[in-house]
Amino acid sequence: MSATLDSLINRPYTAGFVTPVESDSAPKGLSEDTIRLISAKKNEPEWLLEFRLKAHKHWLTLQEPQWASVHHPKIDFQDMVYYSAPKTKKKLASMDEVDPELLRTFEKLGVPMHERKTLANVAVDVIFDSVSVATTYKKKLAEVGVIFCSFSEAVQEHPELVKKYLGSVVPQGDNYYAALNSAVFTDGSFCYIPKNTRCPMELSTYFRINNQESGQFERTLIIAEEGSHVSYLEGCTAPRFDTNQLHAAVVELVALDNAEIKYSTVQNWYAGDENGVGGIYNFVTKRGMCRGVNSKISWTQVETGSAITWKYPSCVLLGDNSIGEFYSVALTNHRQQADTGTKMIHIGKNTKSRIVSKGISAGESSNSYRGLVRMTPTAHGARNHSQCDSLLIGSRCEANTFPYIEVRNPSARVEHEATTSKIGEDQMFYFSSRGIGSEEAVSMIINGFCKDVFMQLPMEFAVEATQLLGLKLEGSVG
Amino acid sequence: MGKILLEVRNLHATVAGVEILKGFDLTVRAGEVHAIMGPNGSGKSTFSKLLAGHPAYTVTGGEVLYQGENLLALSAEERSRAGVFLAFQYPVEIPGVSNASFLRLAYNTVQKQRGGEELDPLEFDDLVREKLKLVEMEASFLERSVNEGFSGGEKKRNEILQMALLEPTLAVLDETDSGLDIDALRIVAGGVNKLLNPGNAVILVTHYQRLLNYITPQFVHVMEDGRIVKTGGKELALELEERGYDWVREEQAARQLA
Ligand SMILES: Nc1ncnc2c1ncn2[C@@H]1O[C@H](COP(=O)(O)OP(=O)(O)OP(=O)(O)O)[C@@H](O)[C@H]1O
Ligand SMILES: [Mg+2]
Numbered sequence: 008m009s010a011t012l013d014s015l016i017n018r019p020y021t022a023g024f025v026t027p028v029e030s031d032s033a034p035k036g037l038s039e040d041t042i043r044l045i046s047a048k049k050n051e052p053e054w055l056l057e058f059r060l061k062a063h064k065h066w067l068t069l070q071e072p073q074w075a076s077v078h079h080p081k082i083d084f085q086d087m088v089y090y091s092a093p094k095t096k097k098k099l100a101s102m103d104e105v106d107p108e109l110l111r112t113f114e115k116l117g118v119p120m121h122e123r124k125t126l127a128n129v130a131v132d133v134i135f136d137s138v139s140v141a142t143t144y145k146k147k148l149a150e151v152g153v154i155f156c157s158f159s160e161a162v163q164e165h166p167e168l169v170k171k172y173l174g175s176v177v178p179q180g181d182n183y184y185a186a187l188n189s190a191v192f193t194d195g196s197f198c199y200i201p202k203n204t205r206c207p208m209e210l211s212t213y214f215r216i217n218n219q220e221s222g223q224f225e226r227t228l229i230i231a232e233e234g235s236h237v238s239y240l241e242g243c244t245a246p247r248f249d250t251n252q253l254h255a256a257v258v259e260l261v262a263l264d265n266a267e268i269k270y271s272t273v274q275n276w277y278a279g280d281e282n283g284v285g286g287i288y289n290f291v292t293k294r295g296m297c298r299g300v301n302s303k304i305s306w307t308q309v310e311t312g313s314a315i316t317w318k319y320p321s322c323v324l325l326g327d328n329s330i331g332e333f334y335s336v337a338l339t340n341h342r343q344q345a346d347t348g349t350k351m352i353h354i355g356k357n358t359k360s361r362i363v364s365k366g367i368s369a370g371e372s373s374n375s376y377r378g379l380v381r382m383t384p385t386a387h388g389a390r391n392h393s394q395c396d397s398l399l400i401g402s403r404c405e406a407n408t409f410p411y412i413e414v415r416n417p418s419a420r421v422e423h424e425a426t427t428s429k430i431g432e433d434q435m436f437y438f439s440s441r442g443i444g445s446e447e448a449v450s451m452i453i454n455g456f457c458k459d460v461f462m463q464l465p466m467e468f469a470v471e472a473t474q475l476l477g478l479k480l481e482g483s484v485g
Numbered sequence: 486m487g488k489i490l491l492e493v494r495n496l497h498a499t500v501a502g503v504e505i506l507k508g509f510d511l512t513v514r515a516g517e518v519h520a521i522m523g524p525n526g527s528g529k530s531t532f533s534k535l536l537a538g539h540p541a542y543t544v545t546g547g548e549v550l551y552q553g554e555n556l557l558a559l560s561a562e563e564r565s566r567a568g569v570f571l572a573f574q575y576p577v578e579i580p581g582v583s584n585a586s587f588l589r590l591a592y593n594t595v596q597k598q599r600g601g602e603e604l605d606p607l608e609f610d611d612l613v614r615e616k617l618k619l620v621e622m623e624a625s626f627l628e629r630s631v632n633e634g635f636s637g638g639e640k641k642r643n644e645i646l647q648m649a650l651l652e653p654t655l656a657v658l659d660e661t662d663s664g665l666d667i668d669a670l671r672i673v674a675g676g677v678n679k680l681l682n683p684g685n686a687v688i689l690v691t692h693y694q695r696l697l698n699y700i701t702p703q704f705v706h707v708m709e710d711g712r713i714v715k716t717g718g719k720e721l722a723l724e725l726e727e728r729g730y731d732w733v734r735e736e737q738a739a740r741q742l743a
Contacts, residue, residue, distance in 0.1 A: 398581075428580040432540065437577050437631075439561035440537045440570075441591035441647065442598070451590065455581030455630070 032221065033090035039063065042190055045090050049159050049193075052166060055173075062179035062189030069183045075346040076375040076407060077315045079288065082253060089191045091221035132157060132196045132212045144208065153237075154199040155210050158226050161197035168199055172230055176259035176296045176323070184255040184317075185292040188224045192257065195225035200235040200266075209465055211240040222253040229259070231266035233299060238269040240465060251279075251314060256291045264299030264326065269307070271464055273472055276312035281370070283342030286314025293320035297329035300355075305332040307463040309472040310347060319377065321350035324358035324389075331360040334460040338476055339372030339404070348378035348409075353386035353419065362393040363459050367476070368404035375407040382419035389419040397427045398456050450476075487515030490552060490655050490686050497546035498535055504545070505531045507711035513655065516683040520697055520722060521690045523708030524730050529690045530574050532708075533659045537571035538564045551655065566598035568654030572644035572661050574690070579631035584643070587631045588613060592650050616649040619676040637664035645676050652680070657688045662696040674699030694722035707733050 033044055042063055046056040071082070132155065148155050154165060161169050179189040196212040214225065231237055254276065260268050270293075279286025289312075295304035306320040322331025333349035351360035360380065368374040380391045397406035408425050430452055438448035453476045454461070461469045491513040498506040505528045513519055521529055535542040536549070538561030549556040556564060579587065585606075592612075593603040604612060614624060620642040632640050641661050648656055658677070662670055677700055681687060689700060697705070697719055705721040706713045709730070714737050715721070725733070 426580070428578075433577045434579055436534075436537075436539050436561060437573070437579065440539075440565055440573075441587075441651070442562050442565035442594040443590055444562050444594075447590065447594075451582050451586065452579065455579075455583065455586075458581070 030091050032088050032092075035088055036085045037063075037087070037089055037191065041089050045191060045193060048090065049162070051162060054170060055162060058174065058179065059190050062186050063191075065180040066183070066186035066190055069180075069186055071183050075317050075377070076373060077317060077344045077346050079251070079315055082288070084187075087253065088221040089224070090193055092193075132210075133215070148206070148208070151204055151207060152201040153204065153206050154197065156197055158192075158195040158197050158228065161228070165197070165199070168230065169197070169228065172228055172259065172261055173226075174259075176261060176294050177257050177292050182292060184290040185257050188226065188255050188257045188292070191222075192224045192226040195227045195256070197227070198229040198237060198239060200229075200231045200237045202232040203234040204232075205235065206237040209238050209240055211242070213242045222255065224254075225256045227256070227258040229268055229270070230261045231263065231268050231302075233264045233266060235263075236267045238465060239271070241270070241272045242275070251286055251288055253288045254291065254313075256293075258291070258293040258320075260295035260304055262295065262297050262299060262302035262304050262329075265301045266299060267303040267305075268295060269305045270295070270320070272306075272308040272310070274308065274310045274312055274316070278312045278341070278343050279314040281341045283314065286343075287312065289313035289316045289318060291318045293318065294323065294350075295321070295331070296323045297326050297331060297355075297358075299329070300326040301328045302326050303330040303332070305330075305334070305463070306349065307334040307460065308336070308347075309460070309464070309476070310335070310337040310345060311476060313345075314343060316343075316345040316347050318347045319349055321352070322360065323352045323354065324360065324386075325354045326358075327355040328357050328359075329355055330358070332463075333360075333362045333364070333378075334463045335364045336367070336457045336460045336472070336476070337365070337374055337376075338367040339369070339374045341370040341372060343370075343372040345373070346375045346377055348376045350379040351381070351391055353380075353382045353389040353391070355386065355389075357388045357390075358386060359389070360391045362391070362395070364393075364395045365457050365460055366395070366397045366406050367400065367453065367456065368397070368406050369400035371403045373405040373407075375409060377409040377411075379411040380413070380421050380423075382414045382416050382421065384415045386416045387418050389416065391419075391421045393421075393423045394459075395423070395425045396456065397425075398452075399427065399429045402429075402431065487517065487683060487686075489514050489550075491556075492550040493547070494549075495547035496532075496535075496544065496549060498531065498542050498544050500531065500542050505542075505711055506535070509547070509708075509712050511706070511713060513686045513688065515654075515686055517686045517704065518681070518700060518702040519686070519688045520702040520705045520719075521688060521708050521713075522692065522705060522722065522725055527708045528711045529708055530659055533571055533574075533657045533688075533690060536564075536657060537561060537569060562594075565651070566595055568685075570648055570651055570653030570656040572641070572648060572656065572658040574659040574663070576632050576640045576644055578633045578635075580633050582631050583627070584629055584631050585610070585613065585627040588627070588647065588650060591647065595651050613646075613650065616646055619649050619679060620645050621672050622646060638666060638669045641665055642669065642673060645673050649676065649680060652685075654685045655688070656680075656685070657690065659690045660692065661689075662691050662693060670696065671699060694726045697722050709734065709737070
């Protein structure tokens with residue numbers, strides 16, 4: 008790879024600063040006592056403590072998964088902090104009471120925490136290390152019956168909803184990291200959209216890891232009642248440390264009859280440096296259940312950060328005629344590793360799913376798509392279409408596609424297409440020989456390649472995503 | 486005589502440590518058409534790409550002046566904006582980037598440099614449809630990805646379409662005639678002729694004299710082992726077609742002995 012190609016991928020990570028706030032942290036290590044401590048700090052009901060303890064018991068019997076195409080040193084789960092919260096007054100009456108240091112942090116990251124100054128029509132829940140520090144527009148949302156708050160608050164204010172749906176999509180023992188999360192999760196976002204309601208604004212959560220030694224384990228739960236509609240966005244960043252931090256979140260979505268949930272992520276956790284030192288291990292379980300007839304769940308993700316990404320946002324298509332979608336752009340550079348994809352489980356009649364995955368690899372990174380399409384015996388007339396494209400920038404990176412297709416109903420149809428293309432010196436020269444500079448060329452190539460996914464993102468995010476990818480690739484093409 | 490556009494003096498260049506150009510000389514004036522012929526591997530494409538600024542080639546000696554300035558000091562982008570154009574022997578495919586947006590970006594970049602007007606997609610569409618007629622291409626090629634899945638001949642037409650849009654001062658057409666059917670050859674050559682004017686110049690790299698039936702060169706050069714070994718008028722092309730390259734080699738060997 009020539010120098011110009013290289014210089015294009017290597018722009019510094021601008022979200023890599025640390026905020027100097029005092030925090031209230033649990034001692035390192037994981038045991039039943041840690042879990043009791045977390046639960047007590049959060050003043051949780053007995054049933055939730057039981058949920059956690061059961062998950063922990065189960066986790067102890069599990070092994071770390073080995074099947075993903077990722078490599079990392081063994082994680083020492085006892086050398087990690089499971090609870091870390093910025094010290095604040097007990098209860099915040101308004102946004103003005105938020106620690107100014109935190110406000111500045113999010114301002115620097117471009118996250119709107121002042122309702123006056125926000126992006127038009129986006130409500131934000133902000134999670135700093137393990138706890139939610141603020142949620143905007145709560146009142147306005149409450150007027151139409153939409154509940155949007157931190158998970159901890161939901162446990163206090165709406166325990167019946169949390170109890171009914173928590174673990175209903177991702178059970179405690181689902182997999183190694185989901186079990187860990189179920190035992191120690193500290194906060195996250197909660198959304199409830201009542202019957203026949205179109206959520207009047209975009210809901211958004213911004214996750215920030217600040218503490219060097221804490222893992223981040225959030226839990227997000229979104230419930231869309233019959234005939235409702237919601238669009239939810241998630242953004243994430245972390246400071247630049249030379250150690251790895253673990254992020255093991257669980258997201259559960261429930262869509263009832265005729266409901267629709269659109270879930271978008273722009274993930275920009277710190278990815279480590281060009282030699283692969285530091286960065287977030289992003290081991291996340293995201294799953295949506297299309298419970299009702301004609302329901303629809305759509306995942307859109309732009310994954311650019313993290314040292315390792317292990318993530319398969321999935322849809323269980325239970326209701327007849329329900330629809331699952333997965334649109335993904337995963338970019339890896341330097342020594343980043345991504346193993347990401349989706350699972351579409353067709354159970355109901357005439358269920359449909361669509362998968363569009365775009366993997367971009369540069370530097371010496373490795374980028375794998377792993378996707379499962381399962382047509383169960385009851386999925387009469389079900390359809391799936393998958394499109395998996397890989398783009399290689401330079402010649403030292405790697406891209407893999409692992410499609411798993413299981414069809415147990417003869418009337419179901421599955422289509423899978425895959426392409427691999429390469430951007431090398433000759434493509435870049437073609438642009439420059441027509442007067443086009445390498446930055447513009449890269450952004451044009453990326454935009455073209457990712458068009459089908461970017462189209463799915465809410466407007467502001469689409470612009471952000473394009474810029475983010477451009478920055479990430481700066482220096483890699485030439 | 487037109488003013489001198491390009492002066493190449495005793496150019497030496499290597500790729501991957503191997504010397505390919507070994508004392509290449511060429512002078513091109515405004516209003517001229519030059520043909521460069523020569524056996525496979527003699528260095529024609531190397532010279533063409535080097536002129537356009539391909540980063541793989543290292544100049545180890547000699548100089549290249551373009552309109553009196555040191556061309557080698559400019560990046561590939563700068564050369565293009567200054568009016569140097571290369572129609573590639575093997576145009577690459579660029580998946581995912583629509584031909585229309587690529588052409589528009591190239592056009593606007595060059596326009597900006599030259600103080601011309603930049604066009605929005607709609608205005609550009611009008612312009613490009615006009616230019617498409619020149620090479621008799623369907624508008625559907627605009628919607629497709631750059632060169633992706635284009636036939637060999639379609640790729641070559643797309644190169645000339647770009648030439649028509651960028652209106653270069655010095656164009657090098659590297660085997661644009663290869664892979665064209667008889668009708669396409671006539672169409673593409675007609676397009677190039679229409680683009681010729683007293684202020685610009687074209688260097689045609691070709692293996693076949695039939696292209697020269699359509700575009701008449703003032704000079705025909707024979708390239709052999711990294712340099713120009715013989716220069717003549719357009720009749721030289723006919724002679725080469727008839728007799729091959731051996732006699733040129735013999736003639737040159739005799740000259741070197743003398
Ligand atoms: N990247 C490279 N590495 C090594 N050798 C190269 C490289 N590029 C070109 N060459 C060599 O340089 C020589 C000249 O190649 P060039 O493409 O310029 O020839 P040409 O005259 O255009 O031939 P043709 O008529 O077949 O198009 C060839 O021997 C070729 O193999
Ligand atoms: Mg050649």
